[in-house]
Amino acid sequence: MTTTSEPSSAVERRPIPLSVPCLDGREMEYVRECLETNWISSAGPFVTKFEAELAARIGVPHAVATSSGTAALHLALLAADVQRNDEVIVPTLTFIATANAVRYVGAWPVFVDAESKHWQIDVELVRRFLEEHCEMRDGRLVNCRTWRRVRAILPVHLLGHPADLEPLLELARRFSLTVIEDCAESLGAEYHSRPTGSWGIAGCFSFNGNKTFSTGGGGMLVTRDESLALRARHLSTQAKSGTDEYIHDDVGFNYRMPNILAAIGCAQLERFEILLDSKRQIAAHYRRALAGVPGLTFPIEALDVRSSNWLSTVRIDAAAFGSSSRQLREILRQASVESRPLWQPMHLSPAHRGAPHLLSGVAEQLYEDCLSLPSSADLADSSLRYVVDTIRGAAREDSRDGRSPPAQLRGAA
Ligand SMILES: Cc1ncc(COP(=O)(O)O)c(C=O)c1O
Structure with missing residues (x-):
């Protein structure tokens, strides 16, 4: 995460990639x-x-x-x-x-x-x-x-x-x-x-x-x-x-x-600690800035671990948020922001179909619900804010300020 501030119009025109190398050392x-x-x-x-x-x-x-x-x-x-x-x-x-x-x-x-x-x-x-x-x-x-x-x-x-x-x-x-x-x-x-x-x-x-x-x-x-x-x-x-x-x-x-x-x-x-720290800050920013938006959650960090925060990935409850993960992906794409679903679970992959498996349904649900968000270590603060604003803008109107949708709307696809 860098603190260079760019005018928001320039950010809007330049595509924001999912994850690209940061090569500004030696x-x-x-x-x-x-x-x-x-x-x-x-x-x-x-x-x-x-x-x-x-x-x-x-x-x-x-x-x-x-x-x-x-x-x-x-x-x-x-x-x-x-x-x-x-x-x-x-x-x-x-x-x-x-x-x-x-x-x-x-x-x-x-x-x-x-x-x-x-x-x-x-x-x-x-x-x-x-x-x-x-x-x-x-x-x-x-x-x-x-x-x-x-x-x-x-x-x-x-x-x-x-x-x-x-x-x-x-x-x-x-x-x-x-x-x-x-x-x-x-x-x-x-x-x-x-x-x-x-x-x-x-x-x-x-x-x-x-x-x-x-x-x-x-x-x-x-x-x-x-x-x-x-x-x-x-x-x-x-x-x-x-x-x-x-x-x-x-x-x-x-x-x-x-x-x-x-x-x-x-x-x-x-630049090991610098790059890792950037990733940590990006992940923390997404969590903080999207915390109040109904329908959006992040994985819980376990006790006594340190994640490398490789790709910040949000889980979208379509009913509460107002759009599915794929609909949000399209909204982000139109705003020149790259995002990506998680991998198709291997037991569904044509390449590995038929392999033995033990399933609970979690991976399939995560595959449906999740989107990885731009996470390059040198992601500018202004780009990060733009991604967050685009996501907040996509949330159902009644939830943008952090309020839950009315009870009768919950569960509506
Ligand atoms: C979980 C996992 N395993 C293996 C690989 C393979 O690494 P490579 O692309 O360097 O072959 C990747 C990523 O590329 C990965 O994300």
Whole structure:
């Protein structure tokens, strides 16, 4: 959030994007250094520096920079030895990359619904699945419906708010499951005063263009487990075993991050607290400014967590607000403000239809009700006010000043 004040007419003409990178640190200087030294490819001093700095931030000894967050997830699943036809517990409310990575290794996602307070994976449903739908057979936990081995839990810290990790880790211990954290949206988030990414066997971050910290495209796998890190690094470099000859001991991948992108990442990390603080302020502003508008709510931040506030997302009760989330999206679009619904829940996605699932209906309702609002770290105050004013202007007339609609109107579609 920046305090530059722009005339409101200029703001109205310029589109306000959902989430774009904020590159006003030393990005240009570091990229120039790559060009001048010819270190632009998938090795170089910035890759090493970026890995060391991110590992230090998360508080783990190992980090492997990758070409994307999806690649980091794929490598984590491979290095954790998740096998073909294993099952992996995944929230149904997530970006599709989480579920795709599971399919890349030939395993199957088991989709679990969200809880309604913080919108994260519902730990009680996970417990129910493990206790009521699985049993131990020959020392392996199997899903009694599919007879496949249940091998891992892949929680996602959705929108930057940590999933409830302690009970999940407790279940994982009880049922001998591996936990890999999808931290694509949660760099900067903490659960019980420890960064997300430091709790599971591995954590996977994304530096895609829409993330708070962006390299244009890229990811990072972090872990305490040295052998997992070595395996992931090896697989990410085409499993090349010869030092100066092309000898490969496995089918690997070209998943390394180029030095030129790591250079951008190093510059982004120098502004870690500034960018996070901007996100915090934007989220706080939306909550404050829209608090009195009937029909609008935000997810509750859990006790003892710090969200990264990646995308501020509002839930719209169409009856109370007077417009549905999609109608509000159209109103915002006409005002040149970009907003976006949450992801279609994975159990509804044609790409993953037929996968096992445990549902309560929360994710489908959130998909229908929610809109993510402009949240770029350098969003100008005047743009933020304009978005808020546009939303308030869309509210039903009788509720704009914060009053509830008359009782007989509530529930009207
Ligand atoms: C939850 C989640 N997982 C995985 C990814 C994949 O990251 P990438 O786009 O860097 O491959 C993303 C975002 O892009 C994401 O939001």
